[in-house]
Amino acid sequence: MISNKVEPPAGNGPGTGLSATYALRYFTESVPRYEIPADGMPAGAACQLVHDELNLDGNAAFDLGTFTTTWMEPEAERLIVQNLGKNFVDRFEYPQTTEIHQRIVNMLGPLFNAPDQANFCGTATVGSSEAILLGLLAHKRAWRNKHRTGHPNIVFGADAHICWDKFARYFEVEPRVVPMAKDRFCSDAAAVRERIDENTICVGAIMGTTFTGACEPVREIDALLAGINQDRGWDISIHVDAASAGFVLPFTNPELVWDFRLSHVRSINVSGHKFGLVYPGLGWLLFKHAGDLPEDLVFYVNYLGDTMPTYTLNFSRGSGMVMAQYYNLLRLGYAGYKSIMENCLANARYFAGRLVASGLFDVLSTMELPIVTFRFRQKAGFTPFQLSRKLRERGWMLPAYNLPPTRRT
Numbered sequence: 001m002i003s004n005k006v007e008p009p010a011g012n013g014p015g016t017g018l019s020a021t022y023a024l025r026y027f028t029e030s031v032p033r034y035e036i037p038a039d040g041m042p043a044g045a046a047c048q049l050v051h052d053e054l055n056l057d058g059n060a061a062f063d064l065g066t067f068t069t070t071w072m073e074p075e076a077e078r079l080i081v082q083n084l085g086k087n088f089v090d091r092f093e094y095p096q097t098t099e100i101h102q103r104i105v106n107m108l109g110p111l112f113n114a115p116d117q118a119n120f121c122g123t124a125t126v127g128s129s130e131a132i133l134l135g136l137l138a139h140k141r142a143w144r145n146k147h148r149t150g151h152p153n154i155v156f157g158a159d160a161h162i163c164w165d166k167f168a169r170y171f172e173v174e175p176r177v178v179p180m181a182k183d184r185f186c187s188d189a190a191a192v193r194e195r196i197d198e199n200t201i202c203v204g205a206i207m208g209t210t211f212t213g214a215c216e217p218v219r220e221i222d223a224l225l226a227g228i229n230q231d232r233g234w235d236i237s238i239h240v241d242a243a244s245a246g247f248v249l250p251f252t253n254p255e256l257v258w259d260f261r262l263s264h265v266r267s268i269n270v271s272g273h274k275f276g277l278v279y280p281g282l283g284w285l286l287f288k289h290a291g292d293l294p295e296d297l298v299f300y301v302n303y304l305g306d307t308m309p310t311y312t313l314n315f316s317r318g319s320g321m322v323m324a325q326y327y328n329l330l331r332l333g334y335a336g337y338k339s340i341m342e343n344c345l346a347n348a349r350y351f352a353g354r355l356v357a358s359g360l361f362d363v364l365s366t367m368e369l370p371i372v373t374f375r376f377r378q379k380a381g382f383t384p385f386q387l388s389r390k391l392r393e394r395g396w397m398l399p400a401y402n403l404p405p406t407r408r409t
């Protein structure tokens, strides 16, 4: 049993009579690392011990690599804490949470130019990985419902995030990977053309790749599919991985056509915890038409009091991050997101310009998004890995990594 009693320090030694946290005996006695302690300790002591140990971690505000949100307003944090204990999946007990989730989906549909207000559908996920797994699963099932035989394949670029490979392996779909060319850091329509056939469940197009932040030519891929589907009687569609771009391009470049305006784009994911400006733990998946999510993938359960549909990989989760997304959407509005994204873009472009001006680096990003990736020129005299280690001495976390091999198939 955990005791909440604060025990005063015993004896006449240092700390006697003090109730200050660091005067307690828990700061001189050893705490087991890998076993559950036999007895508990006061809340303040436990909190301080955990807090102090985590000082060994890097400072999240210096994280330049994961593109996730590291700061939110205190009001948002308050809402997150208030809603941590509410199980998001329990629509029966928390109908207003469900209503707010639905409002967000309704806001995102038009942001991605869903053609029919009443017909698109979507869900919150824990991140883009879960959204991608679920989105691709829907494509696989739709393909299977049409083709009773054959082995499914999926086509995506070598620049895709690892979750695309995970999908292929976990759900037994052959990955047909478009290699990264020496002068091109993303997929292209001609290379996609060579890999698709009647068993292709869908083609992936990434808006804001993990490696360089490049936006893939989704318009060209859409045109390619329009022609080939018509010629062959196939029905291959596109899933757009807009983990990064989904909360940037609609504000900075709304004219760029990459979303549901393209007829073959049937599903899109976006990370709430990247440029959606919410702390880690939130993604979104949207289907252009409710019919793009095969009904036999949706489960109906009634053990929480009422019959509820679920389309998720996990079940229980807190509601805090979903509420934080709603807070941001209300707080910032379209104009607020636009200003923030434009500022981020201006800073990123300035930084990229300075890197080029130094003469030591080539910038690989196309700078449509606030993501700067660079490689070293020979004369830099040091490697990306050395620079990364050097910056780490000052707390900055700048990932140095290899691009995928060009000849991957």
Ligand SMILES: Cc1ncc(COP(=O)(O)O)c(C=O)c1O
Binding pocket: 066, 067, 126, 127, 128, 129, 130, 161, 163, 206, 208, 209, 210, 241, 243, 244, 271, 283
């Ligand atoms: C393009 C892309 N897709 C998917 C993911 C996976 O997203 P998450 O970390 O939200 O699961 C990432 C993460 O960086 C990404 O950059």
